[in-house]
Amino acid sequence: MPKVLKLSQGVQEGTKELLRFLLSEEKVKGIVTLKERSPQQGMGYSLITNPQELPNTRPLYPLMPSNAGKILSHLTLKGPSPQPLAVVAKPCEIRAFIELAKRAQGGVENILLISQTCPGVFPLQMSVNGGLKEKLSSYWKSAQKNEVFSEIRSTCKGCVDFIPQNADIVVSVAGSKDSEKECEIFLNTSKGESFVEGIKGSKAAEKEITNKQTQELLDKRKEGRKKMFDQVEAEKPEIEGLVQIFGRCIGCHGCSHVCPICYCDLCFFDSQQNEHLPQTFERYLDLRGGLRLPPDTVFYHLGRLMHTSISCVGCGMCSDVCPVDIPVSSIFTKVGEAVQKKFQYTPGKDIEEPVPSGTYKEEEFKEIGEQS
Amino acid sequence: MSEDFKPKIIYFMCSWCGTGGSETASAHHLYYPENVIPFRVNCTGAISPLHLLRAFVEGADGIVISGCHPGDCHYNDGNFRARRRVASIKSILDSLGLGADRVWFRYVAHGEGKRFADTAAEFNEHIKNLGPNPLKERKET
Incomplete structure (x- = not known):
């Protein structure tokens, strides 16, 4: 004590x-x-x-x-x-x-x-x-x-x-x-x-x-x-819901710039790697007949989730700076909670405990290797 | 689901075991559905979650990842790392209701040509039942 x-x-x-x-x-x-x-x-x-x-x-x-x-x-x-x-x-x-x-x-x-x-x-x-x-x-x-x-x-x-x-x-x-x-x-x-x-x-x-x-x-x-998560749930964050929620995104990437976990010097989404070739645009058009501009907003947010959800501390900076009031933080804490639960990991709890994405155990997730 | 739905399936396989499996399959003249597109990577541990996401956004209906059996990885631990990554991707997709079962992770050894062909065929059936990936026709992704 x-x-x-x-x-x-x-x-x-x-x-x-x-x-x-x-x-x-x-x-x-x-x-x-x-x-x-x-x-x-x-x-x-x-x-x-x-x-x-x-x-x-x-x-x-x-x-x-x-x-x-x-x-x-x-x-x-x-x-x-x-x-x-x-x-x-x-x-x-x-x-x-x-x-x-x-x-x-x-x-x-x-x-x-x-x-x-x-x-x-x-x-x-x-x-x-x-x-x-x-x-x-x-x-x-x-x-x-x-x-x-x-x-x-x-x-x-x-x-x-x-x-x-x-x-x-x-x-x-x-x-x-x-x-x-x-x-x-x-x-x-x-x-x-x-x-x-x-x-x-x-x-x-x-x-x-x-x-x-x-x-x-x-x-x-x-x-x-619970109320916050219910609100996210109410928007039905399946593909339709996500397109609606992130449809307002203007692609400023403010949420990633203020996020403490997004520490990369050069974010993938700001890099040349994320610029498309003309052929890619052409393929998009073939596939969909049209394109939202700037493209890839749902991709951006899902990608950021993949990188940060395991360590999301729920500080709320992302929602706070969003100029178009997307409830970024509510979605990230909700998804973060699920991922952290899966790895039995609490971000910021123990400095000795390695981040799950940087380590592994041999005996875990047996069900995934034998997927059917 | 209409009979003529041919899902587009990306089959990520590592250079060592996954591709070896496909070679063995070809040596035994085993067939897999032609809509399964093999995609060779050096190690399953080198696949970034963004690659998978990109594949979905650009119109893949399903993704299989095959690495070496546990303990067989050429780089010692790439398949364990990939398994963790798949686990986290699945839980992200799950909690957003995006269909985590469009991603499979399966070990296929160099000699397991039949397992390779079976996995491709099974997954093809599985995705046929699930239907097309709703992401691919959206203009706003």
Whole structure:
């Protein structure tokens, strides 16, 4: 069971206090966290090194301008950070980072992972249109009451992995009743414990992160997940349904650019390999008598499913950036769940466990080899 | 299903066992349906899921993949990797209701000419019963 650290501030201030401690005691060289840059630039991830910048940071702000897993992968791709860094990110971002680290796209060495029990994030559009700030206070209230806030990302409404599994330090936000007055911080690993050595605050006894409140929230989220999947099911995602759903696709490939799991330098779908010869177009015309342009949208999404579904962490970035409101994330989490179940694999759970697509067992899927 | 429906079937076979099987079949003058199109790859482990998808989009009605029997792979583990890939493709197609049984994966050894011809014939019947692949006539794929 993890040890608990209690700070006598609200959860927002408490988290900042933790970050201040880490920076001023030189436990870490820098911190990757959300920061309010300016009213025009808005909220975004920043790497800060000076404790004086902390007042402008919003570590627990309910927004995901980009998946921090992807950012961390860029930071550590060419080698581990020479000095320790801390990062404050949502659970799905931590999972994405673990998935990327497993695929040799970064490493967790010298990185202190700080996360939270996550009440969900708002769609990006709301932060751009300015509607987010007015909603904040009711958002925090609903988080205290274990409610699923009505205006968070639809993917978040159906997210059942809101308790981070791999973070070193977990700030209790969702399911914490007194988050205005006190800040409960779980020290998940010995690494986490060693980093906060010497911080002022009461160290309570060991405690499980999951409790009655989180269980309550989990039940609500499960309901939301079922609803989300039912919606996909209602669109009948057989060929007809898929053609309808993805028919709106304008082929911008935004979903792949923001997806943390889509890490390829050059995506197959952006490459010359995916350009057709005139003969191919001719064959298409012979076969079908006509062609949708840009072609291959269903092919693109199915292809991306084949590559990413096993590691889909369900962060919802893809749906969020889609300019034509295709429920990409709902489809990907639904298919992802089926594939992950087949391989008994939970993305981002265990950094030692290899990604199923890169390994095999001799004794498995007997039924497939003897297909009939 | 109309009697004159001739499915287009792509038969992916590896250079070592799958193609060997077809050679043995020809040496024994075994016949397989002419609408089964053999497609040689170096190893079943080298088949990307996108190849299979591409085949479906471009009008294949069914796909068979034949590799070496477990433990016989020329590259040690290509067939095991291919089997995993087929498993994940099947579960993706299944959860979207796209007909996972249009893909078969079967081991055929170099000497198993009869098994090769049988697989082709059986699969041909199977796809005839399933009917044409709905993807191929859609303009919007």
